[in-house]
Structure formats: C-alpha cells, structure tokens
Amino acid sequence: MNIAKVQQAAVLLFARQGFAATGIRELGAAAGINSATLYHYAGSKEELLVQVMRTCLEAMINSGASALRISAEPTIQLAALVSSHVGFTATNPLTARVAEYEMRALSPVNTTAMQKLRDDYESLFAQVLERGMRVGDFSTEDTTMARLALMEMGTGVAHWYRPDGRLALAEVQHNFVAMAFKILSAKRSLLEGIDYIHPPPVVASEPISIPWPTLA
Numbered sequence: 085m086n087i088a089k090v091q092q093a094a095v096l097l098f099a100r101q102g103f104a105a106t107g108i109r110e111l112g113a114a115a116g117i118n119s120a121t122l123y124h125y126a127g128s129k130e131e132l133l134v135q136v137m138r139t140c141l142e143a144m145i146n147s148g149a150s151a152l153r154i155s156a157e158p159t160i161q162l163a164a165l166v167s168s169h170v171g172f173t174a175t176n177p178l179t180a181r182v183a184e185y186e187m188r189a190l191s192p193v194n195t196t197a198m199q200k201l202r203d204d205y206e207s208l209f210a211q212v213l214e215r216g217m218r219v220g221d222f223s224t225e226d227t228t229m230a231r232l233a234l235m236e237m238g239t240g241v242a243h244w245y246r247p248d249g250r251l252a253l254a255e256v257q258h259n260f261v262a263m264a265f266k267i268l269s270a271k272r273s274l275l276e277g278i279d280y281i282h283p284p285p286v287v288a289s290e291p292i293s294i295p296w297p298t299l300a
Contacts, residue, residue: 087135090115090125091289094132099178103133103189133186134194136289140176140183141201143287147172148208154280158216159270164280165212166264167257169238171284174253177242179290184239209235213268222268234264257281 093114097106108129112122126132151164173180187198209231216222224230238260245256258281265272 087125088288091136092291095136095178095182095289096291098182098186103186137183137198139287139289140179141205143285144172145205147285148205158212158221159274160278160280161212162264163261163275165208166261167281170241170257170260173238173241174245175284176287176290179287180242222270224268230267233267254281
C-alpha cells in the first residue's frame with residue numbers, strides 16, 4: 085500500500101458521492117486498510133483532500149507553464165494552453181472534478197492555500213489573453229468572460245469524455261482550440277505547421293480503472 089492507492093480510493097469516493105458524504109471507515113475499506121493505517125497517510129479526511137487538490141493544481145500549473153514555453157506568440161500559446169487544459173482534464177477526470185467542486189469542503193486556511201494555486205493557474209490564461217489583446221491577435225468585448233468561458237469549457241470535458249468514445253483525445257483538443265479561436269476572433273492559419281499538442285500528465289491520484297456508468 086502507498087499514498088497513491090489511498091488517494092485513488094479517496095478520489096473515487098469523493099467524485100462519486102462527495103467529500104461530506106464519505107466517511108473515514110469507508111475510505112479505509114475502499115483503500116483496503118483500516119482507519120488507523122489510513123491516518124498514517126493523512127492526519128484527517130480534509131488533509132487527504134488537500135493532498136489530492138494540491139497535486140492536481142500543481143500538475144495543471146506545470147503542464148500549462150510548459151505549454152506556454154513552446155512559443156512567444158500569443159496565438160500559439162493559446163492553442164497550447166487550451167489543449168493542455170483539455171488534455172489534462174480528460175486524462176484525469178475524477179481528480180479534476182474533485183479539485184473543482186470540493187473547494188467548499190475546506191477550512192478557511194486550506195481554502196486560501198488552494199485558491200492561491202487555482203489563481204496561479206488561471207493567471208496563465210489571463211496573461212496569454214492580455215498579450216494577445218495588446219498586440220491585436222485577439223478580439224473580444226470582455227477578456228475576463230472570454231477567459232472564464234475557455235476554462236469552463238475545458239473543465240467540462242471531465243464529465244463526458246471517454247477514452248473509447250467517438251473522438252480521440254487529440255481530435256477533442258483540436259476542436260476546443262478551434263472554438264477558443266472563434267471566441268477570440270483569432271486566425272487559425274497562424275497554427276499551420278505548429279505542433280502544439282503534447283501528452284498530458286497523469287496524476288498519481290487518478291483511479292486506474294473507472295466505473296464510468298456509475299459516475300456519469
């Protein structure tokens with residue numbers, strides 16, 4: 085047994101029934117350990133949630149920052165960042181859902197810490213949109229609303245994307261980039277010949293086998 089297995093059990097239960105409705109004994113049973121052993125990996129249920137959220141948000145920040153480094157051009161950065169966001173969410177759907185919706189379960193101190201990480205991630209999008217608007221590559225009436233729309237679209241992938249579905253992940257990423265460019269009136273021709281999609285990271289907390297029908 086290791087911390088990854090405990091986190092995977094926690095993510096599966098938190099995504100299925102919510103943090104508040106999940107008990108310590110239930111977590112231990114799902115992980116195949118007793119409550120006393122569970123406390124060896126996390127001092128409390130909330131600490132376990134914080135571990136999952138921190139790992140998820142830090143991985144998203146690192147993936148997003150890496151995407152931006154492929155170019156100094158805002159249009160290419162936007163394509164890379166959107167594809168990174170969609171790829172990460174599709175590859176780590178349950179962990180992403182827990183990180184997105186269970187912030188409300190945290191204590192004030194932990195909320196502040198996790199919100200800081202979320203803000204750091206959102207700032208990647210804000211920076212790209214601001215630069216694109218400044219140099220005339222993007223056009224929108226409200227940059228903040230455009231940023232929120234792009235992020236919400238990508239986050240929603242966690243609810244419906246299936247690895248064995250109609251579209252391969254790369255196709256989904258390309259489609260989302262196309263929609264992002266339409267929202268910002270950007271020229272897709274600037275992406276010709278550019279490889280902006282890279283394999284997304286898989287976080288240790290993401291369950292390996294997901295019973296999709298019971299979680300949809």
